[in-house]
Amino acid sequence: MILLFSSSDFPSVTVTKLSKKLREEGFLLCLPQKDIPLERLSVIPFSAAVLCMARKDDGLPSVTELRTFFPQIRLLVLSHGNPSYRWRSIPNTDAELTAPYSFTEISAALENLGAFRGHAQNTIHRYGIELTSDRHTVMLGIRRISLTPAQHTILHLLVRCTDPTEADIMAAFLRRPRHDLPTNSIPIHIHNLNRAARQGNIPRLVGHIYRKGYSLLPPYGRTLS
Numbered sequence: 001m002i003l004l005f006s007s008s009d010f011p012s013v014t015v016t017k018l019s020k021k022l023r024e025e026g027f028l029l030c031l032p033q034k035d036i037p038l039e040r041l042s043v044i045p046f047s048a049a050v051l052c053m054a055r056k057d058d059g060l061p062s063v064t065e066l067r068t069f070f071p072q073i074r075l076l077v078l079s080h081g082n083p084s085y086r087w088r089s090i091p092n093t094d095a096e097l098t099a100p101y102s103f104t105e106i107s108a109a110l111e112n113l114g115a116f117r118g119h120a121q122n123t124i125h126r127y128g129i130e131l132t133s134d135r136h137t138v139m140l141g142i143r144r145i146s147l148t149p150a151q152h153t154i155l156h157l158l159v160r161c162t163d164p165t166e167a168d169i170m171a172a173f174l175r176r177p178r179h180d181l182p183t184n185s186i187p188i189h190i191h192n193l194n195r196a197a198r199q200g201n202i203p204r205l206v207g208h209i210y211r212k213g214y215s216l217l218p219p220y221g222r223t224l225s
Contacts, residue, residue, distance in 0.1 A: 001027075001028040001029075001030065001044060001045060001046045001047055001115075001157075001160065002022065002027050002028065002029050002030065002046065002047070002048050002049065002050060002110065002115055003030050003032070003041065003044075003046045003048070003049040003050070003070075003073070004018075004019060004022075004029055004030065004031055004049075004050045004052070005032075005049070005050070005051050005052065006051075006052035006053075006177065007052065007053050007054050009054045010052045010053060010054045010080055011080055012177060014052070014080065015052055015177045016176070016177045017103075018050075018052070018078075018103070018106065019031060019176065019177055021103045021107075022107075025107060027110070027115060028153065028156055028157065028160075028173060029173065030044065030046070030169075030172045030173050031172055031173075031175050031176070031177060032169075032172045033168070033171075033172060033175070036168060036169065036172065038065055038066065038068075038069045038070075039069055040166070040169065041069070041169065041172075042069040042070060043161070043163050044161060044165075044169065045160060045161065046070060046073055047073075047074065047113070047114055047115045048073065048074045048075070048076060048110055048113045048114070048115040049066060049070065049073050049074070049075050049076070050076045050077075050078060050106075050110075051063075051066075051075065051076070051077045051078065052078045052080070053077060053078070053079060053080075054079070054080050063075065063092050063093060064092075067092055074094045074095075074113035074114060074115070075092070075093045075094050075095075075113075076093075076094065076095045076096070076097070076106070076109050076110060076113060077093050077095070077096045077097070078096075078097050078098075078099075078101070078106070079096065079097070079098040079099065080099045094113055095109045095112070095113060097109060129155070129159055129216075131155070131156060131159065136149075136152070138152065138155060140197060140200040140202055140205070142200075143199065143200030143201070145196050145197060145199055145200050146196065146199075147193070147196055148192070150174055150189050151189060151192060151193045151196060153173055153174060154170060154173075154174075154186075154189055154190070154193060154206075155193065157170060157173055158206065158214065158215065158216050159216070163212075163213075163215075164209045164212040164213035164214060164215040165213045165214055165215070166212070166213040166214075167183045167184075167186040167187070167213065167214070168183045168186075169213070170186050170213075170214065171183050171185065171186055174189075186214075190206050190208075190214060193205060193206055194206055204217055205217060
């Protein structure tokens with residue numbers, strides 16, 4: 001899973017293309033809204049973070065803040081400024097790319113940092129759920145169930161998170177650059193995911209824990225408490 005931040009003066013077209021390509025390649029991508037503190041995101045097992053920055057002082061969360069809440073995260077910095085600018089002057093980063101760069105270079109850098117392609121790599125077997133490279137269906141028990149891209153992303157997120165996931169954090173994995181996804185849309189996605197699961201004779205796949213968020217239900221996940 002990848003945490004993506006971009007500054008307000010970083011080219012929005014570049015961010016839009018990058019986020020689209022990352023998702024097409026199978027990376028689980030989180031685009032947090034500005035009102036979500038980094039501390040709340042620290043429960044998500046991100047494998048890498050990408051900072052799209054035009055200047056050091058552009059108001060984005062600093063590398064120090066990221067290291068405070070994500071001490072083990074691998075950090076890639078993308079610069080769209082002067083090609084001669086030395087981003088390696090920022091301490092505690094793991095990789096830096098200065099424009100012009102290709103998506104192939106970005107993808108290779110993320111793979112070198114150990115970023116996990118949730119949809120594109122080997123089949124995931126967990127809690128009796130089988131997630132394959134097919135991003136439209138999922139095996140639940142002995143039935144293959146059709147899912148929308150949003151439902152598939154939510155299920156991947158819930159499978160990989162041991163703790164309940166709050167609706168606004170879940171929305172951050174579905175939102176597009178420069179577009180805030182309403183948090184109240186998440187219960188609709190969860191309802192539709194549970195309805196799809198009933199096609200496989202699963203009464204209820206995802207449940208809500210009061211003031212904690214959503215989680216997979218037994219036998220696929222934890223007991224609600």
